[in-house]
Amino acid sequence: MATGFLTDTTVCIGCKACEVACKQWNQLPADGYELTGDSYDNTGHLSGTTWRHVAFIENPKKRRLTGDVDLVALAEDVTEPLPGGAELDALGRWAFMSDVCKHCVEAPCQQACPTGSIIRNEFDNVYIQPDICNGCGYCVPACPYGVISQVPHDGRAFKCTLCYDRQRDGLEPACAKACPTNSIMFGEVEDLKQLAEERVQELHDKGYTQAYVWGTPEVGGTGGIGGNHSKFILMDEPESYNLPKHPFLPQEKVKGGVIASAVAAGVLGAVVALAFRD
């Protein structure tokens, strides 16, 4: 049995309850009072001390409001011609997306980990054993989604555990529990996959044809990663959410690199041997 998340960004309201619930349950330290000045997102990115992060993407459809804009009509979603030739189609869209560890099927961090600290647990989640990790930091640049980082003053690497402790007690993860709109859904990966397809179909039927699932072997879980246990329903290019379209498994080329290097070693040995000839 594999468990995972399905994060439906179309119903996310950006309340950050998941961020708070995660911090509280997992007793994660604060990251400081940093103001990005870019948006209402002052968390910025996932890290060793932030395992849920809500991205705020401002994305109005009509870019210009010209002439004498009737703000009441605007708020009421009026689409007929407005006085003064103002152009608009509602207030546009403000997208939110609650990011989390992707729990890859073939996890690059797990393959990079030299100590065997990163394992797959009985729920098929990617889990860092904190009593084994020696803080070498090699999983950090290996992650194609920038999820893991080393925690200062602790030295070890941390990331979302998918609330391993709660799952063992039969509870859903803290973020999914706290989510007021059910944007974060927790369950078995197979069920979530079906749910995601149904939901995308529903959105397509309503006219939102740009909706798609990210984290499948086709998009977002590509290049040898084999899909993710944390899937997302997105409405925009993955890059807008700071996600790669076609990430890859960095360890895919380890064998090739070793073969190429062995050939090079042979050539260098021959060059040195030739230098001995007078």
Added chain:
Amino acid sequence: MSEATSESVQQSNGKVETSHHPETDPKRKDKNYYGIPPIKRAHWTWQIPIYFWLGGIGAGTQLFATVAQFLGHEDEALKRASRYTVLGTMLLSPILLIWDLGRPERFYNMLRILKLRSPMSTQSWSLFTFGNLGGLIAARQAAEDGLLGDNPLSRLVLRLIPARLLTVLVLPFGLFVGFNTGNLISATSVPIWARNWMLMGPTFLTSGLSTALSWLSLVLHLGRWGEEKTLRVLHRAEKAVIVLEAVLIALSLARMSRWSRPLFSKEVAPLFVGGTLLGGIAAPFALLTGKESRSKSVLASVLALAGGLAFRFAMIIAGRKSADDPEAYFTFASGESAPQPEDKV
């Protein structure tokens, strides 16, 4: 950033824009999330490039020593210098690596498992093997040199350690330490490193051999040790390996293409262009091609050694900049450029 935002809110023509999202802000053509890096960079500080440099010197020294033994070139001074060099590099390397750990007291967990797909794991094991076997060979050398005194232990070392056999056995592990420093950084999500997966190992090994030859030549010249022939061979080999190194770096740059840009940035260019290409390759090559002289040889060796160190620092710092650049990562992870499973080796 803040300037662009305030302008886009109220433009001079009276048109109002409500957003500074990259798609809607005419001043921000880049397609990313407020420029926040989508991947995290490696934390590696100065210990790691120095280790890469020392590991390369150890690997190259072992290669030269084994080839010399294989071809029946028995120069006691060369043997002594190479064995103690390997010992020295293999004593310093683990110290630097453990220093760099977030939890240094747990360094032994590196040898908890063997994972062939993790270059960090294979690196730990090859370093462990190379260091221990190299240590045994150096112990034998120390006993031969009388450094262990005349006691039962020393006699035991002389009787039990088959230095000539070990010199052959240790070579694959030494070479692995040398090239795996390159493979280690290329098995990450950092565009500039990952893009060059095929040539990173060969380039690091070749550069390591170049620094090793320079080191041996420097030591033998400064101590006025070694046979005439050893110095001649080192001189020829240095020249040839520097050419190979230049070719491999050129091919790597071609392979990295647009993602090699950090190497030529303001911060890294002095190290890469000045320190590596000019100071570590062009200058030593020019010094080695002219009429041979002791002082020129010594200067060439020093420059090549410094160039090798500069190259490793340049690669690590360039990797940091590459990871911090959303545009580099997103163009890299958008399709054809990233390594794919179906790619041929």
